[in-house]
Amino acid sequence: MSGAVLDVRDAAVHFRSRGGFLRKAGAPLKAVDGVSLAIAPGETLGLVGESGCGKSTLANAILGLVPLTAGHIKVAGRLVDSADRDSLGTIRSDAQMVFQDPALSLNPRLSIGAAIGEPLLVRGLARGSALRDRVALLLKAVGLEPDHASRFPHAFSGGQRQRIVIARALALQPKLVICDEPVSALDVSVRAQILNLLVDLQRERGMSYLFVSHDLSVVRHIADRVAVMYLGRIVETASMSVLFGKPRHPYTQALLAAAPEPDPVRQRAKPRRVLDGELPSPTNLPPGCAFSTRCPLASDLCRSERPRLSAHPDGASVACHHAEE
Amino acid sequence: AQPYRDSITIDLPNDAATLDPHLQWDTDSYAIYRNIFDNLVTRDVSGKIVPQIAESWRQVDDTTLSFKIRSGVRFHDGSPLTSEDVAYSIRRIIDPALRSPQLSQFDQIASAEATDATTVVMKTKAPYPALMAQLVKLSIVPKAVVERIGAQAFNLQPVGSGPYKLRAWQRGVGVTLDAVPDYWRGRPPFDTASFRVVPDVATRIADLQTGRADIVRQLGPDEAVRIKSDAKLQVLAAPTERIGYMFINAVSGPTQDVRVRRAIAHAIDRKTLIEALLQGYGKEVDVVLTPANFGYIEGIGGNAFDPARAKALLREANAVNAQLSFLTSPAYDRRLVEALQQMLQEVGFKVDIQTMDHPTFLRRRQGRPDEAGSISLGRWSCACQDADGVIFPLFRSGSIWAKYANADFDKQVDAARATLDEAMRLTHYRRAFEILRDEVPGLGLYQDFAIYGARREIRWQPTANEAFFLFDMRWQP
């Protein structure tokens, strides 16, 4: 895709495993392995998947915070993997990130006003009272009080910190925002407020989002397309309606089935299905399909040969030998 | 009297640098190794040069001396001390290859031969009046041993003929000596003697108080006062041949003007200095020499303390508020320096103290006149008790210390050096001191005292040459 805001080609991130003192390191951990995806301007790509499947790692790699082991990543046409400090700076004014763990991603000795204003200040976009005003606006937008600006991170609840991190990412009005679980710590009304804000910004400025979430109802609400990851690979991508309407990969199906509904009567009436089987170790993936250990449809083929992503007429691509069943 | 203890412990400020008597020459090495070796000649308590290894000697001519060597003296390894050993010792120290730092004290000696079993004939390059005084410091080493084991090993395992022999030398800790029971002068007073290295004077005193040390070297006047107040301890002190003096730069800076130099001399109140700071452990002198030296002239008449006169001289020289740089090093008593600074400032000088570490101080003091500062202190001893060893190196033009040039003075000291006639020498020195009095390139302040602290029961009379002979000490209950 040429006009893409984000273009990830065959990206891989492997972590060296720790060796001991003078001991050789073991097999690398393939946190992300051969992932390709693209996001058009004004588009939202939802990324869902197993916890630990490499979503955050991919997000970090996109912003050059984790080095790529293989592949290429382009943000707004600029290559991230070979960027020097200067062009990383430009890339980062086009792309920002909402970190998954707000407690650790806020400097404990920086007031949140300073934290939110930092991207503006360092890029010389605002200073003094103008900066204060911008910060106040951002705080309001995420549902916090402007006079919270002088407080320090420790004095906020988990959800409040999450909102601070969102405000910081939005400060630069970047073309692409990578949201790593941006709303999971928020109560539903604030979550609605943030989602509205994200949607509004997208409408007004054509922002694109890579939206990582476990909450399928949120993904369904905000995403145009959805990518499903499992153990470092993408197993299915499709437009939102196709994916939710006709999930093809057994893991996607399991996910949709497991999503609880906010209605006790309906929810409790649902058959409870917990996936059996072992999650394979990310350092020692089975030769075939990674999901084969838990998959109800798994055949010998699945266990020996890794399925490739294959396109379907409705725009979906699925990596499953039994996708049509 | 029978000694009531058979050992003695001595605290020294520093470890011996070497125990080879022909090498290092600092006072601490000296204090130890002189008990291991005998010297050719020595001085008695009154300072007279008396026989030791040399039984007698005879001036053959102006440049030849003949020594009769004592027989029956044995080195610690049992071998007899012969005239060959004596001649070897002399030749060894003047051999440039040994690189002895003491070379300059003996370099007037041209040769030494053992002519027979008991005779050594020594020749000097020219008539050298201080020769005997220098030979006081010549220790006799066993030729055979030195040649066998070499200089480096000899340094570590010295063999001498003295009253004590080395038992152990633990570097940085101390040296232990054992008595030589059949020493030729008689049984030494202590069976063992331990020298300990204790750099801090306060600790040396504590050692004395706790009984860890029986006698300690190198105390200051204030420490002496402290020891006096302890009933178990005593102060042993003696005036030495060391002269405390002030150097005044006659070649560079404001002190080029002789009136300024005189003003400095008149500004200094020696009496108060000695009484208040030295607590009486010092004797006023008005020349740059102590009465313990040959060549000391009584009644030259110094530049007496007279601040009014000093001020007048300064005005006359148009040097009021002249800036004097006072070079000093930690080797000099800080109090003395500050007191002198005060005295000089009182008569209208501005005195700027510049402290530096001792090697740097020496380098500047001995270097170019314009770097040598206007004034500085000195505590000089030639260890030869002769004026030649003091005013010659200090003021003779061309000498590294001299920042002064006066042809008449040079003539006098040169002449005094070239004759063996003592009366002649004294007249030359009288004239020389008169010149120094008038020109003031330096100023005698006091005769220094050697101060030792000791347990009450020790009997010993320290001498002017700062020698530290265990053989002369006794325990006396």
Next chain:
Amino acid sequence: MSLAANLRTRLARAPASIIIMASLLGAFVLMALFAPLLAPFDPARQSLIQRLRPPGHTTAQGLTYLMGTDDLGRDLLSRVIHGARASMLVAVASVSVSLLIGSALGMLAGWRRGWIEVAIMRFVDIMLSIPAILLAVLAVAVVGPGFQTLILVLGLTRWPRYARVAYAQTLQVATLPYMRAAELAGAGGPRLLLRHILPNIAGPLLVVATAEFGLMILFEASLSFLGLGIQPPTPSWGTILSAGRQYLERAWWLTAFPGACLFLLVLSVNVLGDWLRDHLDPRSRPRG
């Protein structure tokens, strides 16, 4: 609320002990600044007949030496007051010079890694391995003694300590997620170092600095035996103390008074330093 304002309000709520320490430090600073006005006598004025007089001694002329006199008959009180000047100047100057150099280089090394790290940290090792005395000797031999030389030597020989502490702390802080967040915000090197790393490593640096503060005063005294110290007759606490130790038994006041001053100064600097550190940390609010 800015950090300074924050601090101001905290100071207003500080416990009595902090107030006492702050006033103590203030008093020492004033003492140093206005020494000539406060000292009853000229600190260099000797009177050899009045040596080692005990505190409170009154002369025939009716002059009273409140703290007694030293070994040259100078008024100890005046010397202690004037000594505050030299001592505090030495401490402040050398600590700030070395803190500045050391923490800047240490942080740079810990943050940039790579060859910069190697170059800086090995240079630190070199500087740490060379005895300070040696450099002091060289400085005196080449530059000559004096206050500037003293500061030069102290600054040059002490910064590696700060550098190592800053380095180690930076290594740790640099791995934390908020550093990545700041990088993402576009913060450049200086800002990352000053706004993000420095506040988070300031505690240990402050400990070193306050410890060094007292040390430098003592160091000045130890270096004076090389001639590097403050030149007489200008007094400093260090030199008064080292001169006084000769007279511990005869004249306790020579060490007791300047020693007590030094103790109180170091105490106040330490206590204030620790308090400052605790309160620069937004997480530690005063209890209750």
Next chain:
Amino acid sequence: MTAPVLDIDRLRLEIGAAAVVDGLSLSVGQGEIVALVGESGCGKSLSALAVLRLLPDAVRLAGGRILLEGKDLATRDMSSMAAIRGRDASIIFQEPTASLDPLMPVGDQIAEALTAHRSVSAREAMLRAREMLVSIGISDPDRRLAQYPFELSGGMCQRIMIAIALICGPRLLIADEPTTALDVTIQAQILHLIRQLVAERGTAVLLITHDMGVVADIADRVVVMYAGRVAETATAEELFRAPRHPYTALLLASIPRAGIKPKSRLATIEGTVPPPSSHGSGCRFASRCPLAEDRCRIESPPLVDHAPGHQAACWRSGQVATLGAAA
């Protein structure tokens, strides 16, 4: 009904002079799962911390009783709390990564929770830790046990925390958003685990969550908190069916449901929670409440029974039903 395992009575927590939690009362019976929901920042986590007496320095326990199986924890001295924490009552923290010691392999941290209360050998403890990991669906447990928190994903850390909390089989489990970082299949697994725990051992669970799906799935009762007070409490079914407090109603209305058009505006609650310092005498929701009338702004509504086990603190609870219809 037997005495509740946890009975919080008029808990009051203050920061400075302001009360962040003001008169919170709730109880959790044996084998019961009570969900605590509410605006983010309303004091849920602090209340949970108060139960174990782990409040941050700045927050003061200013009043109320915290009965754990009849014993009042609010007045206990700190030293005796250690024996209770982790054994009788344990807690899963909201931010898992920060709550793990970054420098200790997670296995040791799990084992430590066991050895703190039971005299087991280190080996045995490690075995139990491994079992624990398996039971919460972590693959390759041996490798995971030896890893450090920074090497694990957020969800993995969350599960480690869960393992730590459960390993001693506590009577009371406080779970502060235990599944937010987990994908739904794992979430289902964890909820299943909790349900099992409750069924087998009668553990009382206080579940703090924002996920109404989770509430709907497993909570027996729900306590809705607003600005430090209880707004409403009811059984899960009752609450979803007929909320009696406008805040609850609006909260439920803002959930993105299947029927709603993607990217359409979601319903929200206008305004923000008033800061604790500005609480007046009236209902705290009044400033944002579409139903608010004068009385609401002056007089604080008491909790009133509407049905057995269903209480709400609203003067106008009768009108609440109209709100849901509007949304």
Next chain:
Amino acid sequence: MLRYLLSRLLQAALTTFGVMTIVFFVMRLSGDPVLLLVPEGATREHIETVRRELGFVQPIWRQYLTFLGGLLNLELGVSVVQRVPAWDILASRIPYTLALAGAALLVAVGFGIPAGIAMAIWRGRWFERPIAALVVTGQSMPTFLSGILMIMLFAVTLRWLPSSGVDGPASVVMPAIALGMLSMSTFARMARIAVVDELSKDYVRAGLARGLPLGKVVTRHVLRNAAIPVVTIAALETGNLLAGAIIVETVFAWPGIGQLAIQAIQSRDFLVVQAIVLFVSLVYVAVNLAADLLYAGIDPRIRLGKP
């Protein structure tokens, strides 16, 4: 890991080389020992002779090359002052230095770290005060004063301990305390700050929540997290204790390297100074390398070498 270690060893060699070079020139620039070796009355010619004999008149670069050659052959040369191989002089002091430094470190660590932890845990309570006072005393008491005060009290008045010298373990007590006091203060304050810093983190609360008593949380979790600044200081102080003991060794007549160093510097005994510096820098580099390795050992997030 192995590569890192090799590169660090190479760096260590370079560091040592740098140290030796600097020391070589510093010593030569600060003047030669000849003036100190000869008697006061020596003539200029004599001084020049000695200077020539000792090789100090050669151009400095040639002296430097000779020195480097010696260094490569592990030859440290023979002291011109003591006429003994410099290494022998140094070697005789090393055991004493190690004994003193070890004992002082024991005092510093053994008291300093517990004191620091106690101060952190009891922050703001009354028991913090007496510990803090002791710590500050350690920091504001000049060694030259504390040393002699101890001698006067314990040796002269009470007669419990020997006043000076090296007879048996009793002798090391006072010097070790005098020397360790300063480091003790630094350790204590560093430990305090580091522990205070850690105590405010979430994992401490989590540790308490799983039922560990505070003491256990501190020993099992906090200490390790707080260890980095303490290790740094320990490495720094070890170096200090080795070479920085000049005053203590002088006061207590302890024949260690510090005393030797100052004597050698003052007598411009170049080769001995160089030997000492070589030794100290090797120890220093080793200790700091150990510290750097320890950082990575303590905190697995810190990866060795390039990030």
